[in-house]
Amino acid sequence: MRSRPYQKNDNVRILKVFSSIIFKMKKILFEIFIISFISLLIGFSYAFFKKIDLFPESTEVYLFSKKYPEIRLLNTGEVLKIYKRENVLIIDARDRISYSQGHIKGAINIPYDEFELYPEFFLDLFKNDKQLIIYCEGGYCEQSFIVAERLLKMGFKNVHVYIDGYPEWEKKGLPHEKVPF
Amino acid sequence: MKKFLFNKVWIRILQIFLGILFIYSGILKILNLFEFSLTVAKYGILPEKLINLFSTLLPFFELISGFFLLSGFFIQGASLIISFMLSIFTIAIIFVISKGASFECGCFEIFGKEPKTGIFLVIRNFFLLAFSLNVFFYGIKNKDCL
Numbered sequence: 160m161r162s163r164p165y166q167k168n169d170n171v172r173i174l175k176v177f178s179s180i181i182f183k184m185k186k187i188l189f190e191i192f193i194i195s196f197i198s199l200l201i202g203f204s205y206a207f208f209k210k211i212d213l214f215p216e217s218t219e220v221y222l223f224s225k226k227y228p229e230i231r232l233l234n235t236g237e238v239l240k241i242y243k244r245e246n247v248l249i250i251d252a253r254d255r256i257s258y259s260q261g262h263i264k265g266a267i268n269i270p271y272d273e274f275e276l277y278p279e280f281f282l283d284l285f286k287n288d289k290q291l292i293i294y295c296e297g298g299y300c301e302q303s304f305i306v307a308e309r310l311l312k313m314g315f316k317n318v319h320v321y322i323d324g325y326p327e328w329e330k331k332g333l334p335h336e337k338v339p340f
Numbered sequence: 341m342k343k344f345l346f347n348k349v350w351i352r353i354l355q356i357f358l359g360i361l362f363i364y365s366g367i368l369k370i371l372n373l374f375e376f377s378l379t380v381a382k383y384g385i386l387p388e389k390l391i392n393l394f395s396t397l398l399p400f401f402e403l404i405s406g407f408f409l410l411s412g413f414f415i416q417g418a419s420l421i422i423s424f425m426l427s428i429f430t431i432a433i434i435f436v437i438s439k440g441a442s443f444e445c446g447c448f449e450i451f452g453k454e455p456k457t458g459i460f461l462v463i464r465n466f467f468l469l470a471f472s473l474n475v476f477f478y479g480i481k482n483k484d485c486l
Contacts, residue, residue: 183480190417194404202400211373213393218381221392225374299381 219299220322230307232322235331238292248285250293251325252302259340263294263328271295271302278309285310290317297324351478354471359410361468362422365448366403373399379446383432384439401425409475416479423472430465433457 206213215221224232241247242263249266251258258268269281285291291310295302303320310318321328329335344350369376377395380386386394401421408418433445436457444454445461455461 187416187420190408190414191421194408194414194417194421195401198400198404199397201404202397205370205400206396211392211396213396214389215392218377218388218391222374222377222381226378299378301378 223304223320223322227304227308227320229311230304231319233292233319235321235323235327235333238321238328239333241290242292244290247290247292249321250291250303250306252293252295252306253325256340257296257325259338261329261335261337262325264334264336266294269306271305274306274309278313282313285315290319291315292319292321294321294324294328297322297326300324345474346478346481351475354475355409355412355415358419358422358468358472358475359406359408361448362402362406363410364406366399366401366406368448369395369399369402369446376446379444382441382443383436383446385432385435398425416476419472419476419479423469423476426465426469426472430462430469433461433465437462 249263251262251266251268252271254270293303293307307318307320380395381391405418405421408414442456445457
């Protein structure tokens with residue numbers, strides 16, 4: 160098969176196509192730049208006026224304390240100081256299997272999903288004068304907050320969440336136990 | 341098929357649909373910013389230090405891109421940014437599914453309920469991605485596009 164002989168204006172045509180591609184790319188990049196600039200400008204302004212900490216020391220503590228401002232957060236040291244007192248009730252908000260595999264010594268198990276559905280079943284366990292400390296898996300686990308928020312709505316006042324959760328407690332070799340499931 | 345995909349009316353419908361969707365999604369996230377940040381953290385993809393920065397700025401990219409798409413200005417840039425965001429969301433959801441986890445996706449509520457991460461979301465995102473790329477390539481092909 161013989162190819163078409165080279166013509167003088169082929170170069171011009173290639174150059175035209177090439178410049179049109181460059182022009183389109185430049186146009187798209189310009190649009191992306193404008194949209195990104197406006198988004199960043201409004202985003203940073205919003206963060207500034209709403210006083211949002213974009214680089215908090217502990218993202219986990221910052222976000223939970225912003226989402227649940229009425230719940231007091233405790234770290235391992237703070238829980239350790241008070242957990243042996245008589246007027247403290249430790250609540251494990253995880254499921255029954257996780258609880259049976261290991262929990263803080265003396266903690267009772269109130270799975271968050273069961274508590275959400277049937278809070279009245281667990282009411283006998285609490286007394287208003289007791290300090291309630293709720294925990295789950297730590298990290299971004301929200302189960303303890305769900306239980307704590309419900310307890311606050313039910314009128315309990317001394318509600319705290321142990322933010323580090325069970326893994327940290329166990330890692331530090333603090334009193335824990337297992338029960339057969 | 342090609343004629344239908346590059347039909348001006350079809351493209352305008354997609355622009356309006358995607359524009360409204362992303363404006364709605366952006367506003368919902370801005371209104372529940374800390375809840376969205378917690379969802380982003382649960383994905384476990386971003387480094388701890390970047391979670392708040394990312395989750396504060398992302399809703400504004402959705403909002404502004406959606407606005408431009410709806411208005412008909414800069415539709416190529418807006419559709420390309422939306423395509424990029426949808427690709428990232430889809431990869432993140434696939435990553436979560438591969439880990440065997442499932443939680444509320446942090447995307448947007450449908451009929452007052454936020455869907456959980458799962459294969460349904462991946463399929464939905466593929467459709468949205470196809471729509472936004474459709475708008476983008478229409479812009480490449482047509483000179484009359486703003």
